[in-house]
Amino acid sequence: MIAAEVMSAPPPVAADGAGQRTILDRAAAGGRISAADALFLLEQGDLQAIGEVADAIRRRRFPQGYATFIIDRNINYTNVCVVRCSFCAFYRLPGDPEGYRRSKDEIFRRVEEALDKGATQIMFQGGHDPKLTISYYEDLLSSVKARYPVTLHSLSPSEVHHIARYSRLSIAETLRRLRAAGLDSLPGGGAEILSERVKQAISPLKNSAAAWIQIMDEAHRQGLRTTATMMLGHVETLAERVEHLAAIRDSQDRALRDVGPGQGYRAFIPWTYQPDNTELGATVPGRADSEDYLKTLAVSRLFFDNIDHVQGSWLTVGKAVGQQSLALGADDLGSIMLEENVVSAAGVTEKCMTDAQMIDLIRGAGRIPAVRDTHYRILKTF
């Protein structure tokens, strides 16, 4: 629907500086930019000019000058998966000797290690193993919640889709049961690019783009807060990136209208595709360059007039570019990543960061480092 809007829209404005100025002035004044405007900025906009407005919007929304991060741990409960996304270097098919499922004792040990290091959040993320149905997830979430004071920002719409399918439950019932078992918040993994063409090209066995949005809409209706991600820099066109942004903004409009203020997505998190060790890497071997990534992030700050936080991704683009993102619209640098295995399997070099390194990075950007929780409440400043 949005793609049709983008494709059939007349050229948004003249392809010159005046056109860009008109869009940027509207965004700077608090107005909403259209999908066609966003496409124009991605195709022809100047990063410096877009970034200045993105930074001004960020300052208006968060005048205290903090740049936040969270201490958390990703725990991959299994790498067994039948979905075979061509961009993924993490999964192993059932029966593969390298496939694993973590025992509960191992999971508890990892949670305890994380808590010892100050973590407030655990992200359970895993493959789609047909042997795992809702009872496995209910037991996993409830047993961790019963033992530890930790927020479970866990699973993703694609895992929810998998659980519903193999448990023969509706999405609504699956989410209700996961929430009752202890799920506090739903991360926006598995979105990649919310375009059915792109989904067919890189992950034909995964949930559709429409299903991802429907799961998020249902989560929001049940009062579950979420985040949204974007994996950029592979087979997608710039128009498809805008289609992705627009699908999420429309979904957030519904959350704010139907559920209420302060609901829906907390944050938008763009990051770049990592090609190493992936099937897709043979045809898309390069990485999105830093200008492409930063421009997409800055445009997203302009586009999302209804989502509070935009997160820079140091993990996939490197610490220096992550630091630059703080001057171009980002207000948060995500996690220091006590453990990360999914993106790392596809070739990132900077797998983790200490608190001290994160604090230095943020200070180097001229901002006040602050540790936050899942809900973006400030826990400590430095």
Ligand code: SF4
């Ligand atoms: S991205 Fe997720 S769903 Fe796709 S193959 Fe990897 S583990 Fe499976």
